[in-house]
Amino acid sequence: MxxxxxxxxxxxxxxxxxxxxxxxxxxxxxxxxxxxxxxxxxxxxxxxxxxxxxxxxxxxxxxxxxxxxxxxxxxxxxxxxxxxxxxxxxxxxxxxxxxxxxxxxxxxxxxxxxxxxxxxxxxxxxxxxxxxxxxxxxxxxxxxxxxxxxxxxxxxxxxxxxxxxxxxxxxxxxxxxxxxxxxxxxxxxxxxxxxxxxxxxxxxxxxxxxxxxxxxxxxxxxxxxxxxxxxAPARPPLPRRTLVLGGARSGKSLEAERRLAAWPEVLYVATGGTRDGDREWAARVSLHRERRPASWRTAETCDLVPLLAEEGPPLLLDCLSLWLTDAMDRADAWDDAAWAGGGERELRERCAELADAVRTTRRTVVAVSNEVGSGIVPATAAGRRYRDELGRLNAAVAAECEHVLLVVAGQPLPLKG
The missing domain is CATH 3.60.15.10 (Ribonuclease Z/Hydroxyacylglutathione hydrolase-like)
Structure with a gap:
C-alpha cells in the first residue's frame, strides 16, 4: 500500500x-x-x-x-x-x-x-x-x-x-x-x-x-x-538513557515527563520521600502526581540500584540531587570530621555504584538532576561539599547516558545525543 x-x-x-x-x-x-x-x-x-x-x-x-x-x-x-x-x-x-x-x-x-x-x-x-x-x-x-x-x-x-x-x-x-x-x-x-x-x-x-x-x-x-x-532515513534510535539537568523551576521535571508520555506503565521513582508536617512539600508532591498519566506507577525510594538492575517498564528518576542528599545523610557526610574519617570514601562508592547501575541497566531511563554549579557559592563547607559532589555525580551519570539535556527557562538544550 x-x-x-x-x-x-x-x-x-x-x-x-x-x-x-x-x-x-x-x-x-x-x-x-x-x-x-x-x-x-x-x-x-x-x-x-x-x-x-x-x-x-x-x-x-x-x-x-x-x-x-x-x-x-x-x-x-x-x-x-x-x-x-x-x-x-x-x-x-x-x-x-x-x-x-x-x-x-x-x-x-x-x-x-x-x-x-x-x-x-x-x-x-x-x-x-x-x-x-x-x-x-x-x-x-x-x-x-x-x-x-x-x-x-x-x-x-x-x-x-x-x-x-x-x-x-x-x-x-x-x-x-x-x-x-x-x-x-x-x-x-x-x-x-x-x-x-x-x-x-x-x-x-x-x-x-x-x-x-x-x-x-x-x-x-x-x-x-x-x-x-x-x-527516506530510518527513524533515529530511541535514547535508552537520558539525563535532564536544570535549575530551580526551569521545567526539567516536566521535560523529563514529556520524554516518556507516549509509553505505558512508566515507574515514576520519587527520591524526595515524605516530610511530616511540611504542607508546602506535600503540595509539590501532589502537583507532580496529578500531572502524571493514570497508567504510571509511583515508588518513593532512594534505593535506585536494584530498580535499575531489574527488568521492567521505563523508569523516571526524579531526582538525583535528592538522592545525593539521602546518600550524604547515610554517610554522615555533612560533618567535617565524619567526612574526613570515611564519609567521603563511602559517598564516592555509593555514587560510583549508581553510575555503574545506569551503565548496565537494560531499562529505558530518564533521570532528572539539578544544575547547581553556576549559582552562588554556598556559605558553608557542607553546602560547598554538596555542590561539588552533585557536580561529580551529574558528570558520572551523563557519561553513561546516550542523551543529555539542559533545561533553561523551559527550553531544552541538547548537550549530548
Missing part, C-alpha cells in the same frame, strides 16, 4: 494565516505544513482540505483516480469547494466497515474527541491507522479489538502522547510500527526539538508530499520513500 501525505499540519496549517507567533514566523520550507490529508494508493483520499488539488500536484499526484473521499474531523467552517472530478466526501459511522472498489477495506474507529478514525487494510493485508487531531481511539471499535499490530499509524503524537501509549498497551503499536506525527501546528516546538521529542516517543515527522510504503520496509533501516529524494 502506498501512502502520500499531501499535508501533515493542523487544520489551520502551519504557519497559520496572519499569526505573529514565533513558531509561525519560522515555519519555512519543509517546516511549512498544509492541513493533514492522506492519499492511499491514489484511489482513497482521507480528509478534504483547502488547496488539496495543488497539494497533490506538488506531490506529483493526480486526484483523477480517487474513488472515495472520507472525512475524519468535523468541519465547522463554510462549505468547502470540492475539486472537479472528486466524489462527494462521506463519513463512515463508527464501527462500520466498507470495501472500496479499489480493493482496500476501511473500518471506522470511534475516538474520544469529535471526529472519526480510520483503519485501512490493503490488498496484501498491510494495515494503517489514521486518527483525527487531538483524538485517541475509544470504545469497542478501537484498536483494542484488532487482531494484529498496525504497520503504520498516523496521529497527533505530540498533542496526544497518551493516545500512543494506549495503542502500545493494547499491542496495536509495536517497535516495528512506523508512527508518523501529523496535525502539527504552531504549538509544536520548531526545528530539531520536534525531532527530539518525536524520537523519544518512538515516532517521526516527514515533510508534506512524502510517500510512504505501508508494510514491511523495502530494505533494512528504510521505512519508505520521500517524493523525489530516494530512500
Amino acid at each position: 502506498e501512502l502520500t501525505l499531501l499535508g501533515t499540519g493542523a487544520p489551520e496549517g502551519l504557519p497559520r494565516p496572519d499569526c505573529p507567533c514565533a513558531a509561525c514566523a519560522t515555519a519555512l520550507g519543509d517546516e511549512a505544513r498544509a492541513a493533514t490529508a492522506l492519499l492511499v494508493d491514489g484511489s482513497l483520499l482521507l480528509d478534504l482540505t483547502p488547496g488539496i488539488a495543488f497539494a497533490a500536484a506538488r506531490a506529483g499526484q493526480n486526484l483523477g483516480q480517487v474513488r472515495q473521499v472520507l472525512l475524519s474531523h468535523p468541519h465547522d467552517g463554510p462549505a468547502m469547494e470540492i475539486p472537479a472530478g472528486l466524489p462527494q466526501p462521506a463519513r463512515v459511522p463508527d464501527g462500520r466497515e466498507l470495501t472500496l472498489i479499489s480493493g482496500q477495506r476501511v473500518r471506522a474507529v470511534a475516538t474520544d474527541a469529535p471526529g472519526t478514525g480510520y483503519e485501512v487494510t490493503g490488498h496484501d493485508g498491510e494495515r494503517l491507522l489514521y486518527l483525527p487531531p487531538g483524538a485517541a481511539a475509544a470504545g469497542t471499535s478501537g484498536p483494542e479489538a484488532t487482531a494484529a499490530p498496525y504497520d503504520t499509524v498516523l496521529m497527533d503524537v505530540l498533542g496526544r502522547p497518551d493516545a500512543l501509549a494506549r495503542l502500545r498497551e493494547a499491542g496495536a503499536v509495536t517497535p516495528d510500527t512506523d508512527v508518523l506525527a501529523v496535525h502539527l501546528g504552531h504549538d509544536v516546538p520548531a526545528g530539531r526539538e520536534t525531532v527530539r521529542r518525536l524520537t523519544a516517543a518512538g515516532a517521526r515527522a516527514v515533510p508534506d508530499g512524502t510517500r510512504i510504503t505501508v508494510g514491511p520496509p523495502p530494505a533494512p533501516g528504510v521505512r519508505g520513500l520521500a517524493a523525489g529524494t530516494g530512500p
Whole structure:
C-alpha cells in the first residue's frame, strides 16, 4: 500500500494565516505544513482540505483516480469547494466497515474527541491507522479489538502522547510500527526539538508530499520513500538513557515527563520521600502526581540500584540531587570530621555504584538532576561539599547516558545525543 501525505499540519496549517507567533514566523520550507490529508494508493483520499488539488500536484499526484473521499474531523467552517472530478466526501459511522472498489477495506474507529478514525487494510493485508487531531481511539471499535499490530499509524503524537501509549498497551503499536506525527501546528516546538521529542516517543515527522510504503520496509533501516529524494532515513534510535539537568523551576521535571508520555506503565521513582508536617512539600508532591498519566506507577525510594538492575517498564528518576542528599545523610557526610574519617570514601562508592547501575541497566531511563554549579557559592563547607559532589555525580551519570539535556527557562538544550 502506498501512502502520500499531501499535508501533515493542523487544520489551520502551519504557519497559520496572519499569526505573529514565533513558531509561525519560522515555519519555512519543509517546516511549512498544509492541513493533514492522506492519499492511499491514489484511489482513497482521507480528509478534504483547502488547496488539496495543488497539494497533490506538488506531490506529483493526480486526484483523477480517487474513488472515495472520507472525512475524519468535523468541519465547522463554510462549505468547502470540492475539486472537479472528486466524489462527494462521506463519513463512515463508527464501527462500520466498507470495501472500496479499489480493493482496500476501511473500518471506522470511534475516538474520544469529535471526529472519526480510520483503519485501512490493503490488498496484501498491510494495515494503517489514521486518527483525527487531538483524538485517541475509544470504545469497542478501537484498536483494542484488532487482531494484529498496525504497520503504520498516523496521529497527533505530540498533542496526544497518551493516545500512543494506549495503542502500545493494547499491542496495536509495536517497535516495528512506523508512527508518523501529523496535525502539527504552531504549538509544536520548531526545528530539531520536534525531532527530539518525536524520537523519544518512538515516532517521526516527514515533510508534506512524502510517500510512504505501508508494510514491511523495502530494505533494512528504510521505512519508505520521500517524493523525489530516494530512500527516506530510518527513524533515529530511541535514547535508552537520558539525563535532564536544570535549575530551580526551569521545567526539567516536566521535560523529563514529556520524554516518556507516549509509553505505558512508566515507574515514576520519587527520591524526595515524605516530610511530616511540611504542607508546602506535600503540595509539590501532589502537583507532580496529578500531572502524571493514570497508567504510571509511583515508588518513593532512594534505593535506585536494584530498580535499575531489574527488568521492567521505563523508569523516571526524579531526582538525583535528592538522592545525593539521602546518600550524604547515610554517610554522615555533612560533618567535617565524619567526612574526613570515611564519609567521603563511602559517598564516592555509593555514587560510583549508581553510575555503574545506569551503565548496565537494560531499562529505558530518564533521570532528572539539578544544575547547581553556576549559582552562588554556598556559605558553608557542607553546602560547598554538596555542590561539588552533585557536580561529580551529574558528570558520572551523563557519561553513561546516550542523551543529555539542559533545561533553561523551559527550553531544552541538547548537550549530548
